[in-house]
Amino acid sequence: ASLDGTTHQHVWPPLNAGWRTVLGSFVGFFGAALGSIGGLGGGAIFVPMLTLIVGFDTKSATAMSKCMITGAAISTVYCNLKLKHPTFNMPMIDYDLALLIQPMLMMGVSIGVICNVIFPDWLVTILFIILSLVTxxxxxxxxxxxxxxxxxxxxxxxxxxxxxxxxxxEYAPPAGSDAVAETRPPSDKAVSIWKNIYWKEFGLLIFVWAAILTLQVAMNYVETCSTLYWVFSLLQIPVSAGVSIYQAVGLVQGKRVISSRANTQTSLKSHLVLICFFGVTAGVLGGLLGIGGGVIMGPLFLELGIPPQVSSATATFAMMFSSSIAVIEYYLLNRFPIPYALFFTCVAFIAAIVGQLVARKLINWLGRASFIIFVLSFMIFIGVIPLGTSFSLLNPFTTTIHITSYQSQNN
Structure with missing residues (x-):
């Protein structure tokens, strides 16, 4: 049942070694590998794959996509934690930027999950197509x-x-930060993960994650739409906004700085509200459409002057928290079959590691990081093609026929 009292019929095909599962695994592996490179997560590939190949309904595919994004994000973050920034003596992941946007991202995910339960499949599909084309x-x-x-x-x-x-x-490379950021590949030299983590910022991110998770679990044990339900739901706002405001104030006062930006700190002031707004927007769209939020964060970080490698790593780091929260929320709502989720999550986990290894080799070989941006653009666009051409299959009338067909096959 959805939040408005109506029911939604799940379409969960059985897990077997049939051609749908095999082909879906191959496409999912490809999507997770490329998604880990572009910092996108892979949702643009996962949702069409799960609906058109494996045979899930759109809402279940959205939830399953979040499971795969989480698996890919965990392995990608593990790889990135060992890397240094391509320009400065700091980690590849920009923790100050993540601390600014991640709390708002997680708050948006909770809103998006509620919208996913309420909105019809055809509306979810239209929003996905429009967003993908623009970004x-x-x-x-x-x-x-x-x-x-x-x-x-x-x-x-x-x-x-x-x-x-x-x-x-003897020639010395250009000393400008823009030049180095654009041309110098990340070091392959292993760095201790424990020394490469900013523990204060990481601790605040864990706090937001744990607080929102606690509120989400509490909401599951009270009556839907009751007073206590909405109290728990609204408490997520001060938790998320409080941490982001704390970070924004520190940035304005000069106590903190987004070091990986190519622009000056002064120009950041006019962008703070915009960054937080897009953080919430990315979360809402992530929870609603089953994407990782990188569709919004990737282009946004690039516009701020963040180097492509850092943009990808930081977006994936933020997605790891937001996607895992979404997975737990979808699990509490019984939105995906656990065996299928575990299988495809493992596929995405392994694929992301392969993608990271290939990306580092390509950057060192080409001497260019811009190919990461093209991978990001390609991943976003390619997800539109199957959903756009098959949109007629996703209107309310044909969706009913589609569900009935699967029910008859499974009986």
Whole structure:
């Protein structure tokens, strides 16, 4: 039953070694590997795969997608915790940026999960298509811009190296932060995870995660839409907003700084409210559509001047918290079959590790980080194609026929 009192018929095909499961696993592996590179999570691939190939209904596919995103995010974060920032002497993950956006992201996820229960499948699909088209276009244009900057820097560096070599002077790389951020690949040298974590910021993120999780579990044990239910629900606002406001005040006062930004700190002040707003928006869309939130955070971080590697790592780090909360909420609502969820989560976990290894090799080989942005754009756009072409299958009338067909096959 949904929050408005209506019922929703799940379509959960049996877990077996049939062609649907095999093909779905292959596509899911591909999506998780690319998603881990672009910091997207892979939801743009997972939702169409689970609906059109495996055979889940859209709402169950949304919940299953969150399970896969969580598995991929955990393994990706583990890999990124060992890496240093491509420019500065700091971790690859920007903890100050994560602390600003992650609490709002998690608050938005709770809203999105409620909307997912209430909204019909066709509306969820339309929102997914519109969002994907807009953000993929934005990311692609940013990728082209970054590629041109990299090409210019590489040409200038080659010319300087050639000139200085002819004079017998050893060439030194450009010292500008923008140049280094664009061209220098992350170090493959292993770094201790314990030394690469900012424990104060990480502790605050864990606090927000645990507080919202506690409130969500408490909501499950009271009557839906009762006074106590809404009290627990609304308490998530001061918990999430309080931590983000604390971080924003520190940034404005200069006590804290988003070090990985290419722009000056002063220009950040006008962006703080916008970042928090998009954090909530990413969470709502993540909980509603089954995406990781990277569809919003990835392009946003790039617009702020964050290097592509750091943008991907930080977005995935924030998604690990928000997606795991969504999985627990969906589990409490009985929105996905556990055997299927465990299987596809393991597939995504392994695929993300493979994706990270391949990405690091490509960055070192190409000397460019902009390909991460193109992967992000491609992942967002490719998810639109199957859902757009099959939209006629997802209107209320044909969805009823689709459900009846699966029920007859399973009986």
């Amino acid at each position: 993929s276009t934005k990311a692609f244009l940013k990728g082209v811009e970054t590629w041109k900057k990299e090409a210019l820097i590489i040409r200038e560096a080659a010319a300087k190296k050639s000139k200085q070599s002819s004079d017998g002077i």
